[in-house]
Structures are given as structure tokens and as C-alpha cells.
Amino acid sequence: QTVVTQEPSLTVSPGGTVTLTCASSTGAVTSGYYPNWFQQKPGQAPRALIYSTSNKHSWTPARFSGSLLGGKAALTLSGVQPEDEAEYYCLLYYGGALWVFGGGTKLTVL
Amino acid sequence: EVQLVQSGAEVKKPGESLRISCKGSGYSFTSYWISWVRQMPGKGLEWMGRIDPSDSYTNYSPSFQGHVTISADKSISTAYLQWSSLKASDTAMYYCARGYGESYIDYWGQGTLVTVSS
Numbered sequence: 001q002t003v004v005t006q007e008p009s010l011t012v013s014p015g016g017t018v019t020l021t022c023a024s025s026t027g028a029v030t031s032g033y034y035p036n037w038f039q040q041k042p043g044q045a046p047r048a049l050i051y052s053t054s055n056k057h058s059w060t061p062a063r064f065s066g067s068l069l070g071g072k073a074a075l076t077l078s079g080v081q082p083e084d085e086a087e088y089y090c091l092l093y094y095g096g097a098l099w100v101f102g103g104g105t106k107l108t109v110l
Numbered sequence: 111e112v113q114l115v116q117s118g119a120e121v122k123k124p125g126e127s128l129r130i131s132c133k134g135s136g137y138s139f140t141s142y143w144i145s146w147v148r149q150m151p152g153k154g155l156e157w158m159g160r161i162d163p164s165d166s167y168t169n170y171s172p173s174f175q176g177h178v179t180i181s182a183d184k185s186i187s188t189a190y191l192q193w194s195s196l197k198a199s200d201t202a203m204y205y206c207a208r209g210y211g212e213s214y215i216d217y218w219g220q221g222t223l224v225t226v227s228s
Contacts, residue, residue: 034212038155045205045221046147046155051214089155093212097169099145099157 002026004092004102011108012080020105021072022090028071029092035073036091037066039084040104046089050075077107085109112136114144114206114219121225122196129192130222132206139187140164143209146180146191149221150202160209161189196226 003025012018022035029035037050048057050066053073063079073090090102117131132144145160159170163182170180182189189206204222209215 034214036214038215040155045218046207047218048214048216051216055214057216087154091155091157091215097160097212098171099160099215100171101147101155101157104154 002094002098002100004090004100006088006090006102006105008103009106009108011110012077014080014082014109016080017076017078018080018107019069020075020077020088020090020107021069022074022092022102023072024092026094029068029073031068033073033092033094035066035068037064037073037075038089038091040087040089041085049088080109082109112208112217114208114217116204116206116219116222119223119225121227123228124195124197124226126196126226127192127194128196128224129190130204130224132189132191132219134187134189134208137208140184141210143211144180144182144189145207145209145215146178146189147205147207148174148202149205155205158191163187163189196224198226198228200224201226 005023038046040046054066065076067074088105113135115133140163143160146158148156158174161168161180163184179192206219207215208217
């Protein structure tokens, strides 16, 4: 059973910078896992932020960026805004058309 | 404008069957996959499977294979998720989402809440 692991929770101050990570039980995450990142606020559907490691959708704010960091996929928020408080999920592709979500990171802006 | 509009909330009894839908508009429905994602109450997202509406080719997560069926009718730009015998543990919000190849999932439906209770 493939497991994708994210930090359960992180706290950041307004205006600060925070990095969320996404690890795979199978080993280092590479670009071949096509990491995607999503934001979900309470009572809302998820919203796509990043695809294929570092590409932004047309609606993705500039303060969000994606990368690979130390064998993990990473989502960095720079200049965090109060409205960035949400749950963040990564999604990795494992081949054979199998995708697996991470468990999610609850980001608190305090 | 790309939209995925899902069918309304359902309340069912254990053992009953159910089919929920996801209608795409504002884009070429057969050019993108449709994935289904489960979110149990208070829990995270789980990728269930996907369908290529152009030929109805499907892939399932091992966790959901055999428990649900994904289908599509490209003539009406609609994808479906169905159960033949619901269980209480199927109670969840279900989302459809549009995807392209291996690289991305972008637009999401608003979700369909399925409640299974005796």
C-alpha cells in the first residue's frame, strides 16, 4: 500500500513564509510523480494550485510556488495572507494511471 | 467557462444502489479525463479512479476496485459513479475533477454528499 505523507499541521505568521512537504513511501519524489497541490477551505471543493511539480494554474496567486526539496515535493507560500489558512493536499502519480493523495496539511495563519 | 456540475445530495439505505453524475461544460469533454475523489467526514481526499470519456477506458485505485463503477456518456458530457450495494461506510462527499494525462487535475465539481443510513 503506497502512502503519501504530509505534515499534519503547520502554523505561520501573516507575511511569513512556510514550506509544506510531500513524501512517498516508495522513495524520493521526482518530477516523474507529477506532483500536484490543492487547497481546500472548510465547506468548499478543493482548488488546484500547482501541477507537474512547479507549474501554476492561471488562477494561482504568485505567492504559491512548487519545487522538489530533499527527495520530497514541496509547496512554499511566501508572504502568507490570512485567507491562505486552509487544508493543503498533494497528489502523486504512481504510473499505471494510479494517483494517491497525501493526508493533508492543516495550515494555520496566526 | 469550464464547469463540472454534480448531481444533488442523496440519502440511501444500506444495500441500495446509487448512481451520481458529473456534467462537464465549457470544454471538449472527450479531451480530458474525469477522476472521482472521496472525502469521508472530517477526513482527507482519496483518489478513487478515473475515466477517459472518449473511449470509456477506466482505471481504479486498488482500494476502490470492485466496490464502485465509473462510467461516462460522452453524448451528454456526463460521467457517473455508481454503487450496486451501498454500505454505511460509503457515507462521504464525492467530487469529480477534470484531469489531463498524468500531469494535472484542474477543475473540480461542487461535490455530492452521499449519506447511507438505516
